[in-house]
Amino acid sequence: MNSESKFNFVKLWAWMSAAFIFPLIWVGGLVTTHDAGMAVPDWPGTYGYNLFLYPLSTWLYGPFDLLIEHGHRLLGSWVGFLVILLCIWAWNTESRGWYRWACLGLLGAVIAQGLLGGFRVVLDQRTIAMIHGCGGPMVFAYASFLAFAASSDWNRARPTLKANGLWRLSWVLFGATVTQLILGAQLRHALPYTTPVGFMSMVHLHLTFAGIVTLAVLGVFYLVRRPEYQTETKLRSPANALAALLLIQLALGVGTWMVNYALPWSETMPSLARYVIAAKGYWESMLVTAHQATGSLLIACSTWLLCRVGKRQSTLTSSRNSFTIPNAVDSMASEPTGAIRILETVE
C-alpha cells in the first residue's frame, strides 16, 4: 500500500472518471434539450433488448432522440465501469482510508444517478428527471474532487495561509453555483403545469444568483492577487479558470434565453425584430446544452478552488469542525477501520 509509487493509477483513474463524466453531462443535457428522456420507454433494457445488445445499426441510424437517449445510457454504464475499476485500484493501492471510502462513495453516487435515470423512465416522472439533472453535475464535481485530492498539489500544499476571507468566499461561490444549478434545472425541466408566475420567479432568481456568482468570482479573482494570498501562486489557476468560465457562461446564458424565448427587446433593434427562433436547431441545442455543461464546469472549478485553498489554510487545523478539514480527515482515517482490516487480512 503505497501512494508514492512512480505511476499513480488511482490519480489517473480518478481523472479518467471525471473526464468521462463530463461528456456524459453533455449527452444528458442533449437528452433534456431534445426532451428525449422517454425516447426509450423501458429500462434497464432498451426496447426489450439488453442495454449492451441493442442492435448497433438500429441505434445509430434510428431516430435522433433514441440515439442520444441510448447513447447516454451506454456512456453511463461505461462511467460506472470506470468507477468500479477506480474503487478496486483505490482499495489496493491507496493509503488514505478516507479516500478509498470516498471512491466507494463515488460509485454509490454513480449508481444512484443510474437508478434515478432509470426511475425517471420507468415512472415517466419529470420531477425525477430534474433531480437526475441536478445530480449529474454534482457527481461530476465529486469525481473532480477525487481527482484533485489525488493530485500532487494536494500532497505538497502546506498550511500557510492565515487569512480566512478567500476560504469563506470559496464556500459562498460553491454554494451559489450549486444553487444556480438547481434554479437552472427548474427552468430546464419546467413542468407543463408550472404557473407563469412560478416560472418568472425562477427566472428572476436565476438571474439574481448569476449576479451573486459573478460577484463571488470577481471577489476571488481580486483576493488571490492581494498581499495576504499573493505568495500562493497556485491559487491563481482556479481563480483564472473561474473568471474565464464565468464570462463564457454569462454569454451562453443570454444565448440560451434567446434561442428558447427570443430576447425581450425586439422593438429596439432590427436584428432582433427579424430574429426567428429555430426550434430543435443543431447549434441552438448545442448552445443550450453548453450552458448547462459550463455550469457544471463552474461547480467543478469552485471545488478545485476549495481544495487548493483548504489545503493551505492554517486556520483550519485549529478549527473544531474536523469534517471540513482535508488534513484532519487524512490523519483521522489513517487508523484502519473494520472493513479495511478485513481486506488487509485477506491480502
Place this chain on the structure above:
Amino acid sequence: MRRFDTTKARVFLGNWRTVLRFPYSVPSIDLQRSSNPLLACFLMILAATRTHLPRNLAVSGWLATSGMLAVICLATGCGRSELGYKPNSLHAASLTREGTDQNPISIAKKASEVVETWFGNIDQPKWPTDQVGLADQVLRMDCVERCAGPVGRGIDKVERGLFRKHCVSCHGLSGDGLGPAAMLLEPYPRDFRRGTFKFKSTPVGKKPTREDIHRTLHDGIPGTAMPSFRALDESEEFAKDVEDLVHYVRFLAIRGEVERRLISLHVREGVELESNSQRMQEVLVQVVQKWADSPDDVLVIPETPDYFQTPSDDSDHAQRIEKGKTLFESELTACVKCHGPTGAGDGKSQDFDEWTKDWTILAGIDPKHPKDWKEMKPFGALKPVLSKPRNFHWGAYHGGKSPSEIFKRIVLGIEGTPMPPVARAHNGNPGLTDQEIWDLVYYVMHLEDR
C-alpha cells in the same frame, strides 16, 4: 404524504425482480401506473445500507442517495398535480363580473366537464362523432392522438406527446397561452381557445386553413417567441410531426371555442350546463362547422407583378412609390393613423388586441388601469399590453415577407388585432383596385432600411 401502500410496493418489487434478471429484462412500462414505488426503493436502499455496508461509512454515496430519494418521495408523493385541460375561468369571470352573483370557477368547471364528455381528456382526446359526425371533414383524430398525452415513444417506437414536447412551455396544456414562460414573452403566446388566428388566408371571422397554420409553424414568427419548426419539417424522421401538430392546434381551438360558447350560453341565457342539452349540442355543431374545410373562403391572390422580382428603371420605381405613398397617407386607407407618417409603427392610434379586450373592455374593465385589470389576475389574466402596429423600417413581417403574403395581410387585415382589412373594389363595390393594393405593398416593402 399518501399512505405507504404495500400492495403497490409488492407489485413494484415483483417488477423489480424482473429488472434484476438483467440480461433478459422485459419492458416494465406498466410500472408507470403504480404510483409510489419510490418509497419502496428508498426503504430497500436503506436496508441494503444497514446490512451490507459498515456503519462508519462516512460522508458520501449512500447518504446522498437516500437524501435524493427522500426528496423524490416527497416531491412525487405529495406534490403530483393531476394534469388536465384547465377550465376557462377567465372567460366565466369576465362574463359574470357585472350583474350576476354566480361563481365563475364552478361555472367554468362544469363547462369543462361537459366539454370533456365530447372531446375527452388531456391524455385521451376524442371526437364527438355522435353529435357532429365523423371528424374527417375537420381534422384527423389519429394526428390529434399522437400530439396529446405525455412525451415519449411507445414500445412501437412511435413518438407521442408532440404538443407537450414542443409547444407547452408557451401555449400551455390547454392551448390557453398560459404556459410557464407566457408572462415573460411579448406578444404573449396565442390563446387558441378563442379560435382567432392572425396570419391566414381567409377573411376576418373565418377560420385559418391547415396550410396557414402549417406556414406559421414552418416559418415561425419573427420578433416573437414563436419558433420556426422548419428543422422538423425538413428532416425525414420528423416530417409528419408539424402536420400532426396543425391538427392538434385545430382540435384545441375547437374544443376551446365550444367551451367558451357553453359558458356564455349558460351565463347569458341561463341554459343548464349538460352534455345532452339540445342548445349545448347546437353550439357544438356550429363551432365544428366553422372549421370544416371551405376552399371558397380562401383569398385568391392575383399574380405578383414582375417588378417585385426584377428591379425596374428609376422613373417607374419612383412613380410606384409615389402612388403607394399617397394611398398610405390617404384618409381612405388610414394606414398612417396606426403605422405613423414614416411607417415606423408610431401612429396616434394604439390599441389592445381582441384577446385582451375579451376580458377587459367587454367586462367593463379599463385595461390601462392596473387596479382594474388586476381584479382578473387570479383567473389567469396577464398584464394587458398594446398591440403594436408594425414598424416597416425593419422589414420583419410576422406573416411572411413575400409580396403575396403582405398583399394578403392588407386585403384581409390581421384578425384579433387593430389592423383592419382595406376596402377592396369588388363586384362593383367601391374600394382599392388590386393594382393600388400592389402599390401599397410596394411602398411598404420599400420602407425597409437597407
